[in-house]
Amino acid sequence: NAGVMQNPRHLVRRRGQEARLRCSPMKGHSHVYWYRQLPEEGLKFMVYLQKENIIDESGMPKERFSAEFPKEGPSILRIQQVVRGDSAAYFCASSPADRWSGGYTFGSGTRLTVV
Amino acid sequence: ELKVEQNPLFLSMQEGKNYTIYCNYSTTSDRLYWYRQDPGKSLESLFVLLSNGAVKQEGRLMASLDTKARLSTLHITAAVHDLSATYFCAGYGGATNKLIFGTGTLLAVQP
Numbered sequence: 001n002a003g004v005m006q007n008p009r010h011l012v013r014r015r016g017q018e019a020r021l022r023c024s025p026m027k028g029h030s031h032v033y034w035y036r037q038l039p040e041e042g043l044k045f046m047v048y049l050q051k052e053n054i055i056d057e058s059g060m061p062k063e064r065f066s067a068e069f070p071k072e073g074p075s076i077l078r079i080q081q082v083v084r085g086d087s088a089a090y091f092c093a094s095s096p097a098d099r100w101s102g103g104y105t106f107g108s109g110t111r112l113t114v115v
Numbered sequence: 116e117l118k119v120e121q122n123p124l125f126l127s128m129q130e131g132k133n134y135t136i137y138c139n140y141s142t143t144s145d146r147l148y149w150y151r152q153d154p155g156k157s158l159e160s161l162f163v164l165l166s167n168g169a170v171k172q173e174g175r176l177m178a179s180l181d182t183k184a185r186l187s188t189l190h191i192t193a194a195v196h197d198l199s200a201t202y203f204c205a206g207y208g209g210a211t212n213k214l215i216f217g218t219g220t221l222l223a224v225q226p
Contacts, residue, residue, distance in 0.1 A: 033213060042203060043158075043216040056211040091157065093214075103148055104214055106158045 002027070004094050004107035005074075012113045013082045021077040021110045025094030031055075032075045033104065034067060037089040046090075049075060082114045117142050117208020121217035128194045128224050136202055136220045138187040144206030147187045148214065149178050152201045161202075162189075194224045 005024040013019050025032050031050055035043040048056040049069035069075040079086055089111050093104035118141040128134050146165050150158040162171045164180035164187060171178050177190045187204055205216045
């Protein structure tokens, strides 16, 4: 079982470019969550998705950020027109449908640097 | 919505000493998690506490949960340098029951 796979591990973008972060959940997990961690801070919830559905996006910035979890393929967190303040570590986690049984498993994260 | 607060935010300890990290949460959470994060790394699950009075121990770390007081503690016994990391507590909250994290406690164990 490969665990939660995130790629890329490190991503450098110039201001104004787009960033695409990918997350493949653990085998058998159907729920995906994205969190952002700014330097020296805790994890802030961004969005919770199931296949083809956004369940909770209460933590997503209103502009430039979007997320999807298609029927086939990984979940994608997309940041358009990146700014320096988007520099952070972005973590994806997954859980089974029965979320009470095992909690979340986290990926290794994508560290985004905007220059 | 659930708010989770930890204290202290930073803890410098000497090897061999004991200390406790506190995690207060604002509303009912069905369970409480503790995670460890090493610098530049992902989160490693340490404990899940399921009910009032639950106590779990792994090595030099012991976690407990008091749901009436909405308080969880992570106790460190005879600290060693390998325990240096950031520790987070988290509970389920919000309308969709997602994990909400505390601010984290950066633990530095000095020789």
